[in-house]
Amino acid sequence: MQYWLVKSEPDVYSFEQLATDGKTRWDGVRNYQARNNLRAMKTGDLCLYYHSNIGLEVVGIAKVVKEHYPDPTAEKGDWSAVDLAPVKPLAQPVTLSEIKKHPALQQLLLVRNARLSVMPVSFDEFSVIVQMGETQL
């Protein structure tokens, strides 16, 4: 079991929208590092769902329900998509500023590489953020 963090701009596709849809195709990734992370995802892996630009906070947990396949939105190039489904929202969102303040989260790629949109997180980091969101695993 691996843990991840995925970013989305909430005015484009929010966690609430994912909760409504029940499932979504995570496509449109055009960054090699992020793509390679998508390809490493396994069914059942859990993802922290982060709202970038608006909110700047982790708002929920999603899970991988379909492993990587060719991204149908890619007109050219070698890109991948996965399918994600909602697990649960955090009782209280965990903001970027809280994450930056937390001693156990200083290695988080979200902090160290702001531009990466799909990144692995350790189980410890995942647990800390979920606990900060006051939600049970």
Place this chain on the structure above:
DNA sequence: GCCAACGTTGGC
């Protein structure tokens, strides 16, 4: 809206 950080492109 600005700008820093990063990735990509293209000239040499």
Place this chain on the structure above:
DNA sequence: GCCAACGTTGGC
């Protein structure tokens, strides 16, 4: 293969 120029992302 280097590096400058450019485009994009994302925090502020």
